[in-house]
Amino acid sequence: EAQVTQNPRYLITVTGKKLTVTCSQNMNHEYMSWYRQDPGLGLRQIYYSMNVEVTDKGDVPEGYKVSRKEKRNFPLILESPSPNQTSLYFCASSLMGGASKGYTFGSGTRLTVV
Amino acid sequence: AQSVTQLDSQVPVFEEAPVELRCNYSSSVSVYLFWYVQYPNQGLQLLLKYLSGSTLVKGINGFEAEFNKSQTSFHLRKPSVHISDTAEYFCAVTLSGTASKLTFGTGTRLQVTL
Numbered sequence: 001e002a003q004v005t006q007n008p009r010y011l012i013t014v015t016g017k018k019l020t021v022t023c024s025q026n027m028n029h030e031y032m033s034w035y036r037q038d039p040g041l042g043l044r045q046i047y048y049s050m051n052v053e054v055t056d057k058g059d060v061p062e063g064y065k066v067s068r069k070e071k072r073n074f075p076l077i078l079e080s081p082s083p084n085q086t087s088l089y090f091c092a093s094s095l096m097g098g099a100s101k102g103y104t105f106g107s108g109t110r111l112t113v114v
Numbered sequence: 115a116q117s118v119t120q121l122d123s124q125v126p127v128f129e130e131a132p133v134e135l136r137c138n139y140s141s142s143v144s145v146y147l148f149w150y151v152q153y154p155n156q157g158l159q160l161l162l163k164y165l166s167g168s169t170l171v172k173g174i175n176g177f178e179a180e181f182n183k184s185q186t187s188f189h190l191r192k193p194s195v196h197i198s199d200t201a202e203y204f205c206a207v208t209l210s211g212t213a214s215k216l217t218f219g220t221g222t223r224l225q226v227t228l
């Protein structure tokens with residue numbers, strides 16, 4: 001089944017403790033992206049990647065890092081999480097030149113930083 | 115840069131009544147437009163998309179949307195809603211031709227009651 005898999009689904013952590021949210025897709029998509037969803041703000045893009053070793057900032061990149069060492073994986077790294085990063089996170093993927101096909105989203109990761 | 119405005123944060127409606135969720139976009143170039151639905155505690159599911167051609171687009175679950183270039187709108191409609199349509203709906207835009215940033219509106223919560 002074609003899908004984007006995020007792990008974990010739920011995570012509670014303490015301020016300053018490094019964490020990684022994994023994202024993997026099995027559709028051979030070039031384009032991958034991370035979004036955060038907050039009430040009243042919709043979804044905002046954090047980082048995106050157009051292919052292996054090609055990443056760039058979205059609208060709200062502060063406090064986040066990403067890497068794209070393999071085509072299928074696009075982990076989101078919070079080196080020193082803070083309470084304002086408490087949010088619902090979504091990973092998405094798409095073919096390059098395939099915006100017409102839409103984006104496939106993961107099921108989300110609900111992160112709480114205390 | 116493109117942007118999306120969803121004017122209504124919440125829309126209450128009775129079951130079997132018609133509904134329209136409004137979406138306006140801003141872009142200086144051609145765009146693709148999407149509507150996504152998010153059911154409680156779930157990820158995002160594509161409802162429908164406009165790429166080109168006919169301005170009336172039909173999607174899943176009986177929803178349809180009309181692209182109006184002169185008014186830069188892409189309103190979502192359903193002639194008769196069901197309790198199961200209770201969800202959050204997001205309008206989104208991306209530049210046509212290539213995968214790029216998907217910009218979301220802030221969402222409209224559709225609440226269907228008996």
